[in-house]
Amino acid sequence: MEFEAVIGMEVHVEINSRSKVFCACATDFHAPPNTNVCPICLGMPGTLPVLNVDMVDKSVAVGLALNCAISRWSKMDRKNYFYPDLAKNYQISQYDLPLCHGGWLDIEVDGAPRRIGITRAHMEEDTARNTHTLAGGQSGVDFNRCGLPLLEIVTEPDIRSAKEAHAYLTALKQILQYLGVSDCNMEEGSLRAEANISIRPTGQEAFGTKTEVKNVASFSGVFKAIDYEISRQAQVLRSGGKVIQETRGWDADRGVTFSQRLKESAHDYRYFPEPDLVPIVVDEAWEQRIRESLPELPIARKARVESQYGLSAYDAGVITMTRALADYYEAVAAAGADPKKAANWLTVELQALLTDSKQEITECRVAPAALAELVALIESGDISGKMAKDILGDMFITGKTARAIVAEKGLVQISDSGELAEIIRRVLAENPAQVEQYRAGKEKVLGFLVGQVMRATQGKANPQILNDLLRDELAP
């Protein structure tokens, strides 16, 4: 029997507000345990939450970027459950009236467009972090994360494969980064993905029993966990078994999912409206203000960059992968560089240097104008492409401009025919045997002679002019 997977994703995004969602504590991930805490996020008796407006702004921005409707009127609710990492033993979240609902995200899988429905995006507070491996068998709770602003983005069950899930996550992460609302670092938990996975015989309407895979700390983990879960469920069904509705964890080391908690024992969260907070009223003016502040989003920017600079779809895609890279590229182009050549130098040479040194484009010491200048120097024939690669390497390390490096090292290409002709004549005089062989019809010797001239000029000879002159001189 052939099976089709039905997958819905729940993604928790840590919103990068400077303060927590209900208090003024800092949100720095790297702070020592329990230093970013106050009576409010610790849930001390008598404290009250006050909603961070920046959280609402950024959540509305995400909602709009995901084509969602923004609720004119929404509220926060209490989700009751007991856990030592939950200061109040209830989490302030949104239940029946999420801030954003009913949107979609367009993705591309194997060149074909797919539309993934977005059910909702709602605001909530993060929990603290438990550590169970302390000395003396003790457990500890770090409340730094408690109260960090979280946006939970839930899709419709529209995803059909691990590949689509991966494409969805990539596109979502790209949008979040374009919006600048999260650093989306999975290792640090600022982006956490859970997948609800079920399978059904191909062609069947009704959904199968789903499992929920949690605690996946990387994109590739999500990808592998979904694939594993699809084949596991297929195996269960083929062998006549039943898939149990449960929460499963992902063991990255062994590459398997494992049962964590049966749904039967799931909590009754006893949601009810949070009485300590007033309703959230996002009027048209507010929504409009956020809409106007939205940056150009990835799909639109890719299309524009492709046509405006005459790039290939592939290059445009690479350049607009991140907002920072696209900004960098457009700054290079604006500085007067040939757009296609600039794209090449950025996506091949500079990208390689960045990858090797594990740097982000935002940390790069080569200013966009400096890269533009380098491209222009190649164009004008002042330096060769080969020289340019070395110069770029220097620029990357020192932060100097191309012109400065060229001047420092006397690297200007020799394009003066008179000067070159003189060197060529000297080289030919020093290699009479090779000249003889060439004239006897052994064309290959030309390469050797070019090399000798290059050596004599320390590589500065303009190759085109050198070639022409050498053939002239060798002509009988």
Place this chain on the structure above:
Amino acid sequence: MTTPWHYKSAMEIRNAVRNRAVTATEITEHHLDRIAEVDGRVDAFTQIWRDEALAQAAAVDEKARQGRELGPLAGVPVGLKELLATRSGKTTCASKILENYRSPYDATVVRKLAAADAVFLGKVNMDEFAMGSSTERSTIKTTKNPWNLKCVPGGSSGGSAAAVTAGECAVSLGSDTGGSIRQPACLCGCVGIKPTYGRVSRYGLVAFASSLDQIGPLTRTVEDAALTLNTLCGRDPMDATSADLPVPDFTKALTGDIKGLRVGLPREYFTDALGAEMREKVEAAVDVLRRGGAEIVSVSFPHAQYAIAVYYIICTAEASANLARFDGVRYGFRHPAAKSVEEMYVLTKSEGFGPEVRRRILLGTYVLSSGYYDAYYLKAQKVRRLIKRDFDEAFEKCDVIAGPTSPIPSFEFGSKTDNPMEMYLADIYTISVNLATLPGISIPCGLTASGLPAGLQMMARPFDEETLLRAAHCHERMSGITLGPPPIA
């Protein structure tokens, strides 16, 4: 014979301190002596902050010596209910689960009173987590009614009411979720006002039911209530539900004139449920208002009969969440025998909370649980709206509503503790005001034959504390009712 300092009003004390007729230190020492004299019988105070109070008073006197202007409550001795978060002393909520808890911060109202140069004498008793109407639920001690030491002071702010009545402090702060300021004020014969929900910041009030709780003062005069409210009210950025409205000078509203004021009497409040003697006192009090020029009209609250049911669904639902944090993980009592996290929760809560608190947590958990939410919590919210609408309609016909505060005067210890429903009925006239988020006041209106105070309750439109205080003040002036010092003196 001149009135001793401990029976003078807060207004008189602060005027004397401001005029340097007396020092804050003298006032403080006097009241500490008074506490030493009577609190062994009244048991209103749970903590006495002798050193801090004298230091606070000395700071006020120093300010006066430097010629700086003193705050509106200069030198006024204040008692704070056990559930107000204070850096000084403990914040126990009269519960075993917080018996050693020290708050790392001060409640907004505490900061405001301190900034107004008031002096905190300590904390006063209450029913555990403000759940109760007699202060018999306190795990610390049993507070007595200064009018009859065999009788309860009311609750849950019983300590606040008894302390003011017994002359141990001029002003105390209470909290009112379903009548917890007004009912003990009535039973002890003092003035208690529950401001409009949102008028006073709840930041630092350990929550019982967030959508109903409100902090308010208990005082010996209406003027003192107005004076204290001036300091307490106003928008607090720490409380999202606090109202961003200007705060008038409430003492200026006490004009003594209520001519043309329309006073509504709810038919549903004058039934057999109202004890004959209380009824007589309240009707006499209404007559006083009539003589003052008020026009008496009849109003109706068709949904009043559901108020207690609605209240006990909403307040327990909210309490079940609000009290979830008391789990023994980070502060307060933790059961020593627990061997797992779950066991710790169960044992800590079973032993840390008293029976009334456990009853309400269980009830609240039940009404919110899936399958029952719609039938109980949601339905209660809808009826709450209808109750509010009753008030809106009544306030089209009148400016204030008058009626009894409590159906009966104070009762003897133990007479109602075995029957929760009977105890819940003590708040029958006060609960609707919380459900409708209105301001309400209770003022003394005489003594019963057995020498126990009766109280008149008045209610006004949201944020119209001015009219409420004006009417109450007028009654206070015209009635000639001065209960005088209770027998404890």
